[in-house]
Amino acid sequence: MQPVGAVVPLKVDIAEKTFRSARGVSITALQDLSFEVRQGEFACLLGPSGCGKTTTLRILLGLDKDFSGSFQLPQGGSNRIAAVFQEPTLLPWRTVEQNVRLALPKSLRAKNLDGLFDTLGLAAMRSLYPAELSLGLARRAALARAFATEPAVLFLDEPFVSLDEQTAERLRHLLLTVWSARPTTALMVTHNLREALMLSDRIIVLAPRPTHVLGVFDVRLPRQHRNSQVMSDLLRSFHHRFPDVT
C-alpha cells in the first residue's frame, strides 16, 4: 500500500499578504506567517475572527497567488488537495452523489462510495439536490466530497460554523470517524478553541491581524481519551500558555 498522504510535510512561509482596495486603502492580512504540519497530522489554525485564516487557506489552495513568500504542499501519494469551504459550495443543479463524483479524478469516478455515504449518514440522501438538505447535511456532503478524493492534504475552513451546537458536535465526531479511517494531513481553520482541542494533534495559534504565529500547542493525547475531564485540563494548560487567547 502507498503511504497515506505524503512524505514531505506541509510547509508554509508567507512573508506578506496585503489587500489593496480600489480606493488605495491597503490592509496587511498576513506578515511573516510560517508553520509546518507534519505528515498525517491533523492541525488547527486557531485565531480570532478576521485575522487572516481564510486568506491563508486561499493561498494554500492556489486561489490567491498575489502574496510574497512560499509554501510547499505534501508531495508523493495522490498529490491531490481537497477543501471543505466555509460554505458547503455544492452545485445546486447536481445531486449529492453527482457533486461528490464530479470532484473525483477520472480514475476514481466509478468508485464505490457506499461506505463513505453510510459513515456520514448520507446513504438516503444521495439522489437529493442540495436545496433539499439542511445546512448540517450539506456540510456532511461537502465532507464526503473532500474525503472521497483521497487527498494528500485536506483543508477545512470553519466547517462547523452557523450550526447549532448539537449538530456541530455530531459533525465533529463524524469528521473524526472518516478522518481516522484514512488519516490524512489536514489543516483546519477555526476560532473555536474547544473544537481545536478536541480534533487536533497540534494547534497553531495565530495573532490578530496582521497575523503571524504566536505559538504551537501540541495535543499528544489520543483523541479517544479526550473526555470532558481531560478537555478541561487541556483548556487550563492552553490558557496557561496563551493567557490572551480566548
Add this chain to the structure above:
Amino acid sequence: MTASETDGTRDAPPSMSGRRSLATALAPALTVAVSLLGLCLLWNLAAGVWPSRAFPGPGQVWQVLLREAASGDLLYHLGVTLGRVAAAYIVAMIIGSVIGVLLGSYRRVDRFFNPWVILFLNIPALVVIVLGYIWFGLNEAAAIGAVAVNKIPNVVVTMREGARTLDPSYAEMATVYRFGRLDRIRHILLPQLQPHLAAASRSGIALIWKIVLVVELLGRSNGVGFQIHLYFQLFDVAAILAYTLAFVAVMLVIELLLVQPVERHATRWRRRPA
C-alpha cells in the same frame, strides 16, 4: 439558516390532490381555446360585414390551407423555413454566448467592445440582409449568416449579463478539485447561465423566424417568406394568411413541445415552492 433547524431533510412540498391539479392544469388551456375561438368568430363576422378578396374569412383560409397541405407545398416550405430558423438560431446562440461570456468576464475587453455591440444592436435587419446578399451572393450561407448577425448582439447582451452573475465560489471549488475544461463548462458554467440562455432563446426564436421570412422574400426561391412574396404578387390574401398561420402554429408547437420541456428539465433542481 436558523440555529434551531434540525439536521434532517426539509419538509417535502405538500402534494396536491389529483383532481385539483387536473383542473388547474386544464383551466389555462380552456381559456386559451375560448379566447382563440372568440378571435375566429370576430374575424368571421368582420369578413362577413366587408366581403372582399383582400379580407377572406377563416373558412376560406382554412380551404387554402387544406389545398396547400394536400399538394405537399405547405410542408415543403414550412420545412425549409424551419431549417433556416434552426440553423440561424444555433449559429447565433453559440457565437453570441461565447462573445457575451467573454465580455462579461473581462471588464477591459467589455469596455473596448461595448461600442461595437451598441452599433450592431442598432443596425436595421434589412441592411444586414442586403449587405449579406451583396457581399456573399444570393446563397444559403449568406441568408443564414445575415439572420444570425441580426440576432447575435441581442444574445451577447443577455449572456454578458449572465456572465456577470457567475458565482466565483463554484469556479474556485472546480479549481481546487481540478475539474477538466469540459466538466467546468457542463457542470459549472452552463447551469449558472441557464436562465440567461433560456431568455436569449425565447426572444431569439421569436426574432429569428420573422427575419428569416424577410431573408427568403429578398433572396431565396423557397420557404414561407418566398411563398408569401409569391401570393402577394398574385394578391392572394387567403394564401398569405394560410402560410402565416401555419408557421405561427409550428413555432407555438415547438415552444410547447421543445422549449418548455427542455427548460423544465434544466431547472428540475430548483425547489418547488411549498
